[in-house]
Amino acid sequence: MTSAPVSWPQSADAVIRGDLTVAVAYLTPAGGAVITSVSPVGLGDRENGVLGFTTSLGFPKKLERILRDPHVAVAYHTREHGFASDDTYVLAQGTASVDLRPSPGRLQDLMRASEPFLGETKRGLVWDWLLREYHQERVFVDIGLERIALWDNLAARGAESIIGTAWPRIPAPQKPPKNGTEPRVDTSALKRQLHGLPHRLIAYRGADGYPVILPAKIIKVDATGLHLDIPSGPLPLGGRRAGFLAHSFNPQCVGLGMRTLTGWLEITDDGALYSPHTSKGLAAPPYKTLLTVSNGLMAKYGLWRAQRDGTAExxxxxxRNTVS
Known part of the structure; x- marks a missing residue:
């Protein structure tokens, strides 16, 4: 492990400060990876080599898995609707810590940081009540960086430059799941669901325990799964558990769509085949006011549920056990 902070170069700073939506991957107990999209609103401490994003108690499984295994990765993979313009693909890997009780000052800083990305915060008696949990019950995930890989193109093709710890050895293939590797979801329906979600990525567990996130182009979808074109670079031959993300978003993340898959990735000399085992979708309303109301109500419900079923505690x- 690196002893000094891994600080990203100036060339990557505009990307990290400016991407509206990024991909985050974390690990599963079975050695797979889950990948989802978040809006980090430029959070990061370049001097100390720390990146971050926020989430809520309404997504307890993600938080629990990160707390149990803090190896995470973040991919800055699209310049759409953000403030950066170059084509650098940034993959950051590190160890996460979770701030479940952020200070009022930190929450205020988050609101100020979010407005250039997500729009002016609605205020007033009704809006303050509706959005109280959404703004005040945020959870911060801070990532102390171990490694940053940079490609000069968003397809992550060609040679990469590494800052921090060198790439580990190529990970060995994993043991197939007991129930087999074949698709467990309707791939014809999945093909329709992925249409209109242009940003696609694959994530798997690297040899040193950090997730690796790479762009993935779908060549075709048939009964055997998703046939993919993936950069060869750090991607090993053989089979392994992997996560897949397809998503889209509009300015200020209004009207976003996302589909997350888990499954089995098989790499051979002939190409990459991904067999999906689970599939979950998310769609946000394409209207700003409706989206804001939806976010407020979902945050209230998520916190109520977390308190009722003991998730929060x-x-x-x-x-506490992780820190001790």
Whole structure:
């Protein structure tokens, strides 16, 4: 592990400060990876080599898995609707810590940072009540960086430059799941669901335990799964558990769509085949006011549910045990 902070270069700073939406990957107990999209609103401390994003108690499984295994990765993979313009693909890997009780000052800083990306915060008696949980019950995930890989193109093709720890050895193939590797979801329906979600990525567990996130182009979809074109670089031959993300978003993340898959990735000399085992979709309303109301109500419900079923206390206990 690196002893000094891994600070990203000036050439990557505009990307990290400016991307509206990024991909985050974390690990599963079975050695797979889950990949999802978040809006980090430029959070990061370049001097100390720390990146970050926020989430809520309404997504307890993600938080629990990060607390149990803090190896995470972030991919800055699209310049769409953000403030950066170059084509650098940035893959950052590191160890996460979770701030379940951020200070009021940190929450205020987050609101100020989010407005250039997500629009002016609605205020007023009704809006303050509706959005209280959405703004005040945020959870921060801070990532102390171990490695940054940079490609000069968003397809992550060709040679990369590494800052921090060198790439580890190529990971060995994993043991196939007991129920087999074939698709467990309707791939014809999945093909329709992926249409209109142009940003696609694959994530898997690297040899040193950090997720690797790479762009993935779908060549075709048939009964055997998703036939992919993936950069060869750090991607090993053989089979392994992997996560897949397809998503889209509009300015200020209004009208976003996302589909996350888990499954089995098989790499041979003939290409890459991804067999999906689970599939979950998310769509946000394409209207700003409706989206804001939806976010407020979902945050209220998520917090109520977390308090009712003991999720909040379980996460706090897990965080305490992780620190100790």
């Amino acid at each position: 379980r996460l706090h206990e897990l965080a």
